[in-house]
Amino acid sequence: MPEDQLNQRAVHEPLAAAPHVPPQKVTLRINGALHDLMIEPRVTLLDALREVLELTGTKKGCDRGQCGACTVLVDGQRINACLTLAIMQEGRDIVTVEGLGEFGVPHPVQQAFTDCDGFQCGYCTPGQVCSAVALLGEVARGDASRLTQGDTLLAGELTDDEIRERMSGNLCRCGAYPNIVSAIRGVVERSAPGA
Structure with missing residues (x-):
């Protein structure tokens, strides 16, 4: 069968319905x-x-x-x-x-986002906050990112570029990135030993 007839046949045949999958x-x-x-x-x-x-x-x-x-x-x-x-x-x-937090007692990252105006419209904020909380865990464990020099992130080596790299999976259409970085930086600095 010529190719153009195959293509026409495929266009006109109904698609098979997806099988019913019970809950x-x-x-x-x-x-x-x-x-x-x-x-x-x-x-x-x-x-x-x-x-x-x-x-x-x-x-x-x-x-x-x-x-x-x-x-x-x-x-x-x-x-x-x-x-x-x-x-x-x-x-x-x-x-x-x-x-993450309790009523009236926000998580430190939630509070930092508020303090630093780390949001505008707020639509991306829940995802940004959850991602920032995960980032804090990565920093505490010393997990390396693509920008980390060596296999381990050493205490005190978290740069703003590292923060941006680690948060790169979260987009903000309003462009609140500088304030988001400031919020995360503030939480990291307050949680550092001796802070």
């Missing part, structure tokens, strides 16, 4: 609490958080893992919640921006 029980530990859910296995962690559990602090930006608005912490590591299935996170410790 499954999933238990997620989010912000220290267990949540038993009945969800389809193809539900992303982002949609489970926002649509099922109504934890709307985590934002849906690009829904493609490019903007970082949906950043949450899983076992202390930052991930894009839009790129992982909720069912894959069973048995892991998930922390959203709502789980």
Whole structure:
């Protein structure tokens, strides 16, 4: 069969419907609490958080893992919640921006973002804050980045360029980057030994 006839045939044939997948029980530990859910296995962690559990602090930006608005912490590591299935996170410790501080007692990173005006419209802020909290963990462990000289980040060597590199997965359309760097720098300096 000639190629042009193959292409026409493919265009006119209906697509097969995706098979029905029944909801499954999933238990997620989010912000220290267990949540038993009945969800389809193809539900992303982002949609489970926002649509099922109504934890709307985590934002849906690009829904493609490019903007970082949906950043949450899983076992202390930052991930894009839009790129992982909720069912894959069973048995892991998930922390959203709502789980970082307590009412009236914000997490130090949340407070620093407020003090340094590390946001404008605020849409990216939950993801930025979660990413910054993960950054603090990386710094405490001495994890190297692409810019680190050597295999370990030594105490006191976290430069503004290092902060920008480590936060590069989180985009801010308003351009609050200098204030975000200042907020993170302030938290790092206040948490340094002898501060």
